[in-house]
Amino acid sequence: MYRILVINPGSTSTKLAIYEDENLVSKDTVRHTSEELSPFKHIADQYEFRKEVIKNFLEKSGFPLSSFSAIIGRGGLLRPIPGGIYEVNELMKEELRQGKFGEHASNLGALIASELASDVGIPAYIADPVVVDELDDLARFSGHPDFERKSIFHALNQKAVARAVAEQMGKKYDEVNLIVVHMGGGISIGAHRRGKVVDVNNALDGDGPFTPERSGTLPMTQIIDLAYSGKITYDEMKKRIKGNGGLVAYLKTNDALEVQRKVEEGDEYATLIYKAMGLQISKWIGKMAAALSFQVDGIVLTGGLAYDKDYMVKWLTEHNQYIAPIYVIPGGDEEKALAEAALRALRGNEKVKKYPPKEVNNA
Incomplete structure (x- = not known):
């Protein structure tokens, strides 16, 4: 059995979930008021604030970090990359801290996942961020050559x-x-x-x-x-x-x-x-x-x-x-999608990629 922690920071909330294999064990959405976020000039400045929210969630859930198999965060604004699962590495973290490709709360997902995972020696992942680029x-x-269509x-x-x-x-x-x-x-x-x-x-x-x-x-x-x-x-x-x-x-x-x-x-x-x-x-x-x-x-x-x-x-x-034929799957359960990605990585059903992939050269 694999236990997975999912971290999904949004502009005004932090969504968190714990999965055991495909099964949801615990889930919470912590809302953040404008007053709470106003002291932070940059998204990266919210790091300790958001990390404390996650630690509180873990304490309430009763699961110690050492009991998890992996942590996966929502992918942030990175350079354009093919879709897939990526293990968080130092280059990814540096670019997210700097906001090199844009500032968004989702940048914090990989950063916090990496620190928590490193404390207990488990992998930290992201999967299919908004910047996935597989365009023909x-x-x-x-x-017009001055304007290129982008994949976001x-x-x-x-x-x-x-x-x-x-x-x-x-x-x-x-x-x-x-x-x-x-x-x-x-x-x-x-x-x-x-x-x-x-x-x-x-x-x-x-x-x-x-x-x-x-x-x-x-x-x-x-x-x-x-x-x-x-x-x-x-x-x-x-x-x-x-x-x-x-x-x-x-x-x-x-x-x-x-x-x-x-x-x-x-x-x-x-x-x-x-x-x-x-x-x-x-x-x-x-x-x-x-x-x-x-x-x-x-x-x-x-x-x-x-x-x-x-x-x-x-x-x-x-x-x-x-x-x-038309298929209807309402909603957009990002936490479930992230947990499924981590599970595919842990089971070896999908190869984990290194950031950035060799075929991408747009630093």
Whole structure:
């Protein structure tokens, strides 16, 4: 039996879980107020604060560190790397401490996992961080050499549900072609070709369908006109793209459940906007089908919006069932996905990679 500690730091919370093989033993989400986090100028400064939260969780759970087989943290903002499981090493930790490729609370996952694991001589891992980059060379071209398409998406959940659907099919992940649609506050739609995400929209920086709070791909000339109009600041412009876009801009809320209630009550405008978001998602599913030469074994709907079977799932099924069978795996259990990755490493079912892999040279 393998006992695994999962550490998943988010912007305003620390999610923790203990698994024994595939079985969840204990789980907690510790919320952090803005007052608690305000003294920390940089994400790395939160290190001791977050570590204390984790130690308290372990004390309450009754499991000493020495009883664990491995610790896995949510992967942070690193250089672009292929998907997989990585053992935390000194270079990875140094880049995360420096915030070399960006600052995010998830950077702390590997750092804390490594320190706790080293105290008891067990491995520390990360798996499938948001910077997973397996794009085909052709998918990198944007249309102008000054701009390259980047791979930033919900890699951990996308790959976890892709493996689960492949298993349902009686196949391995690297034997199938899937389109995975993660629908949350951000929406990423990936073309999975035999175990690699060969094309995906950049869910962070304004690429793809509009979402509960992001504008997605916008008409470029209109963006340029607004940016140079003198009526809007740089920060306000960024907020139009991410934070104040999508459902927030149209309906003044990023709560999809509230929008669904409006639809149920017969609000025609809310229904129009919600359907428009569904249509944009369908268009991107079509793009990813083209990236797979329309050889698609299945379309997987996941993330929070996949719970909406009466509207969003129904609409997407109606639009896309002609491409491939639809599979629905709601939510996005990152702790479970991380525990499964650590278990594959411990059992020798997947080779653990060294950071950075030799084939990546983008320091």
